Amino acid sequence: MGATAILDADLANASLFDHDYDHYPAMVLIEAGRQLALACTDRAVDWIISGCRAEFPGFAELDTQTALVARRYGDNVEVQARQDDSVVTRMWFELTKMARPS
Numbered sequence: 001m002g003a004t005a006i007l008d009a010d011l012a013n014a015s016l017f018d019h020d021y022d023h024y025p026a027m028v029l030i031e032a033g034r035q036l037a038l039a040c041t042d043r044a045v046d047w048i049i050s051g052c053r054a055e056f057p058g059f060a061e062l063d064t065q066t067a068l069v070a071r072r073y074g075d076n077v078e079v080q081a082r083q084d085d086s087v088v089t090r091m092w093f094e095l096t097k098m099a100r101p102s
Contacts (some may be wrong), residue, residue: 002070003036004067004070007081011062012019023059024060029056032053037095041072046098047098048095052091052094057089066082068081068082076093077093
């Protein structure tokens, strides 16, 4: 199971963009990856992210379209942020299903 999305962050959001940037901050990319990882589940409200790891081999420039591609492998989701033909961020999320109250 997988999901794809185009990153469309609100550049006016002062909590995400607290000064002038020419690239997406890591926290914006990780939050986009987290949301996409949960979109790979049958019902996102039933899951939590219980682990995250990321690497940033490049900068995600603001003036270039950023596509996110997620692939789920069991309880793990790999998300890549890509610009043009380059991977600018790789993230791995561990999913844990929340226990339902009985």
